[in-house]
Amino acid sequence: MTxxxxxxxxxxxYSTTATTTTTTNTTTSEFSKKxxxxxxxxxxxxxxxxxxxxxxxxxxxxxCIINYTLFFATNYQRMVIIGIASFSLLLPAKxxxxxxxxxxxxxMKYAERYFGLRTVVEDEDDLIRHSEQNKALIFxxxxxxxxxxxxxxxxxxxxxxxxxxxxxxxxxTSAIFNIPFLKHVYSWVGGSPVDKRTFLARLHSGxxxxxxxGGVQEVFNLNPEKPRDVILxxxxxxxxxxxxxxxxxxxxxxxxxxxxxxxxxxxxRDKITKKLSxxxxxxxxxxxxxxxxxxxxxxxRKIHVVIGSAIDVPKEGADVTQESIDKYHGIFLEELxxxxxxxxxxxxxxxxxxxxx
Numbered sequence: 424m425t426x427x428x429x430x431x432x433x434x435x436x437y438s439t440t441a442t443t444t445t446t447t448n449t450t451t452s453e454f455s456k457k458x459x460x461x462x463x464x465x466x467x468x469x470x471x472x473x474x475x476x477x478x479x480x481x482x483x484x485x486x487c488i489i490n491y492t493l494f495f496a497t498n499y500q501r502m503v504i505i506g507i508a509s510f511s512l513l514l515p516a517k518x519x520x521x522x523x524x525x526x527x528x529x530x531m532k533y534a535e536r537y538f539g540l541r542t543v544v545e546d547e548d549d550l551i552r553h554s555e556q557n558k559a560l561i562f563x564x565x566x567x568x569x570x571x572x573x574x575x576x577x578x579x580x581x582x583x584x585x586x587x588x589x590x591x592x593x594x595x596t597s598a599i600f601n602i603p604f605l606k607h608v609y610s611w612v613g614g615s616p617v618d619k620r621t622f623l624a625r626l627h628s629g630x631x632x633x634x635x636x637g638g639v640q641e642v643f644n645l646n647p648e649k650p651r652d653v654i655l656x657x658x659x660x661x662x663x664x665x666x667x668x669x670x671x672x673x674x675x676x677x678x679x680x681x682x683x684x685x686x687x688x689x690x691x692r693d694k695i696t697k698k699l700s701x702x703x704x705x706x707x708x709x710x711x712x713x714x715x716x717x718x719x720x721x722x723x724r725k726i727h728v729v730i731g732s733a734i735d736v737p738k739e740g741a742d743v744t745q746e747s748i749d750k751y752h753g754i755f756l757e758e759l760x761x762x763x764x765x766x767x768x769x770x771x772x773x774x775x776x777x778x779x780x
Contacts, residue, residue: 465725546731551587554587567635574595591613593632
């Protein structure tokens with residue numbers, strides 16, 4: 424990994440030398456005049472813990488159900504469990520409709536407290552201006568880490584973005600929507616598959632969304648022996664820029680601080696596992712969070728999400744060139760780097776280094 428890693432060097436205005444510290448503070452102060460900050464007190468009590476368990480605890484719940492079915496259930500119980508799981512797969516993901524949405528909103532409101540969610544929108548007026556042009560905003564969320572659950576900050580029920588932008592859905596690996604029970608829970612909280620068809624459909628309809636361009640490949644680059652490195656797998660992730668150019672959809676850089684430390688983990692790092700993970704969209708691993716419960720809920724980290732300004736992208740239709748893709752991909756990486764540098768001190772990442780591979 425070391426040979427392939429390309430450090431992102433800070434721009435001169437973000438230099439850490441004593442002579443430019445004042446420049447950094449002045450620049451940040453100028454930016455911060457437009458910032459809209461929304462912060463809630465952290466609460467890891469009973470109700471927030473139950474809500475997060477119903478949302479993110481299903482990995483462990485399903486594992487328990489599978490183990491019980493295989494080793495302890497009677498034949499009749501086994502038939503009932505398999506029947507219910509099969510029925511779940513046949514039902515629409517949003518079943519049971521409004522009731523599921525209500526449950527999802529309830530989970531999100533208490534998850535907001537569990538993680539003490541803090542969001543910073545750097546230029547709300549800019550986002551509104553783009554949305555009023557009937558363009559879908561592509562919120563490119565980073566990092567993926569073990570689970571990019573902090574994308575829940577975009578859930579409409581939390582009202583962290585101006586309502587004029589409309590409903591922002593989180594696009595995630597399609598594998599989730601092929602798993603019984605999980606497909607319903609993630610639909611209730613605003614999730615949709617991140618396949619190309621869904622991606623393009625939302626762009627053409629002007630419906631904004633958030634997704635994680637680094638994907639599961641970032642999991643393989645996690646290295647507990649280098650805790651200061653924040654690694655993003657983005658150098659080859661240009662497909663979303665091409666689609667943005669096709670429709671002229673603005674791209675918004677987003678970074679979530681404090682996702683790391685949510686879980687401890689183990690997974691095989693061989694090439695076969697890496698290829699398999701890329702194909703199915705899920706990494707075969709073991710992870711544990713709060714109370715050291717395998718596949719349980721994450722440790723209650725104070726999540727800090729920062730949302731930058733939109734990057735204007737021209738509409739090139741079917742005539743998108745590689746030159747344009749490379750140009751706007753480079754602009755995105757530069758803006759993401761600058762976003763990280765502007766906020767890392769407030770987020771407790773002063774000694775952390777962003778690396779894009």
